[in-house]
Amino acid sequence: MMGQFMASAQKIPAKMTAIAISEPGGPRVLKPETRDVPMPGPGEILIRVRAAGVNRPDVQQRKGAYPPPPGASDLPGLEASGEVAALGDEISRWRIGDRVCALTPGGGYAEYVKVHAGSVLPLPAGFTHTEAAAVPENYFTVWHNVFERGGLKSGETLLVHGGSSGIGTTAIQLASAFGAYVITTAGSEEKCDACLKLGADRAINYREEDFVAAVKDATAGKGANVILDMVGGDYIARNYEAAAIEGRIVQIALQGGAVASADFSKIMVKRLTHTGSTLRPRTVEFKAAIAAALEAQVWPLLGTRRIAPVMDMIYPLTDAWRAHERIEEGEHIGKIVLDVG
Ligand SMILES: NC(=O)c1ccc[n+]([C@@H]2O[C@H](COP(=O)([O-])OP(=O)(O)OC[C@H]3O[C@@H](n4cnc5c(N)ncnc54)[C@H](OP(=O)(O)O)[C@@H]3O)[C@@H](O)[C@H]2O)c1
Numbered sequence: 001m002m003g004q005f006m007a008s009a010q011k012i013p014a015k016m017t018a019i020a021i022s023e024p025g026g027p028r029v030l031k032p033e034t035r036d037v038p039m040p041g042p043g044e045i046l047i048r049v050r051a052a053g054v055n056r057p058d059v060q061q062r063k064g065a066y067p068p069p070p071g072a073s074d075l076p077g078l079e080a081s082g083e084v085a086a087l088g089d090e091i092s093r094w095r096i097g098d099r100v101c102a103l104t105p106g107g108g109y110a111e112y113v114k115v116h117a118g119s120v121l122p123l124p125a126g127f128t129h130t131e132a133a134a135v136p137e138n139y140f141t142v143w144h145n146v147f148e149r150g151g152l153k154s155g156e157t158l159l160v161h162g163g164s165s166g167i168g169t170t171a172i173q174l175a176s177a178f179g180a181y182v183i184t185t186a187g188s189e190e191k192c193d194a195c196l197k198l199g200a201d202r203a204i205n206y207r208e209e210d211f212v213a214a215v216k217d218a219t220a221g222k223g224a225n226v227i228l229d230m231v232g233g234d235y236i237a238r239n240y241e242a243a244a245i246e247g248r249i250v251q252i253a254l255q256g257g258a259v260a261s262a263d264f265s266k267i268m269v270k271r272l273t274h275t276g277s278t279l280r281p282r283t284v285e286f287k288a289a290i291a292a293a294l295e296a297q298v299w300p301l302l303g304t305r306r307i308a309p310v311m312d313m314i315y316p317l318t319d320a321w322r323a324h325e326r327i328e329e330g331e332h333i334g335k336i337v338l339d340v341g
Contacts, residue, residue: 169333
């Protein structure tokens with residue numbers, strides 16, 4: 001297998017352009033640098049990146065608040081799409097030239113990235129590279145947290161906060177496609193309208209309406225069976241109010257604060273489960289299991305465009321700082337992607 005790496009090595013340059021975090025700070029600390037092209041090790045493949053997704057955790061990393069896990073690239077970028085450029089040892093599924101997208105532990109903002117083969121999936125049928133780069137981080141996260149951890153079932157109600165985010169637009173589409181009643185919150189009428197178009201049954205403008213009362217109203221007083229929350233803070237107590245008996249609340253971020261005061265008697269009285277997770281530090285085996293589930297159950301839906309990532313803006317790789325400005329302004333709906341060429 002290393003022979004395949006050697007055979008293709010002459011096509012792979014020694015150096016590449018990547019976007020590095022020159023120091024912790026604002027968007028302008030994202031600067032193009034010349035770096036060595038990474039070499040895939042056993043079980044890894046090298047991807048010639050054509051597009052890279054931009055995610056809120058990249059902003060946290062840029063600010064110095066979300067360091068890469070041990071062994072991961074210091075470059076930002078949690079997802080990418082492109083062609084397989086080289087294979088490490090012990091790779092059987094992939095061939096050089098295959099069009100793929102991948103969850104990356106970092107390093108997506110670059111012309112080449114190495115990833116574990118278990119985090120790699122084929123491009124969904126008919127997808128462009130920019131569309132495919134918008135898929136992995138959000139789909140892996142939503143699949144695990146909503147369906148595996150939250151156990152959402154057809155006929156149940158999902159409340160997803162931040163419905164117009166990359167994560168939110170994914171959760172709305174997936175939950176709706178799998179037969180759930182979907183309620184979402186967002187911060188403007190325009191964002192609420194976009195959520196309804198994606199399949200949400202009810203969209204709550206949280207700046208004008210109390211989401212607890214609105215969820216009760218939409219569910220005949222029962223509440224939501226699963227709540228996907230990226231806000232935390234005072235949403236924690238309110239999620240306990242909005243949850244149904246035996247409800248599952250899944251925490252994936254704490255943008256509104258990590259410390260909260262809540263009435264914990266709700267957990268006993270309503271038999272609630274409050275859980276959460278972060279994806280990036282999980283094992284390659286764990287990520288491979290999610291990839292397999294997505295390929296079996298979600299890739300067919302992407303291939304027929306029953307669902308598709310919501311594309312907000314595409315910027316050239318060297319304008320990554322503009323992409324970060326856009327995500328921090330908070331006006332985007334769906335995904336921001338870097339075109340790597
Ligand atoms: N745990 C994990 O494994 C994991 C993986 C990936 C992402 N995440 C997290 O998931 C979140 C979404 O990621 P993304 O890349 O999709 O980000 P994004 O597109 O930038 O979306 C962020 C969303 O958060 C909402 N928001 C922020 N502060 C809020 C507040 N105080 N009250 C209500 N809503 C608020 C915004 O809604 P409005 O604009 O409507 O206010 C916006 O839709 C991020 O916090 C990210 O760190 C977690």
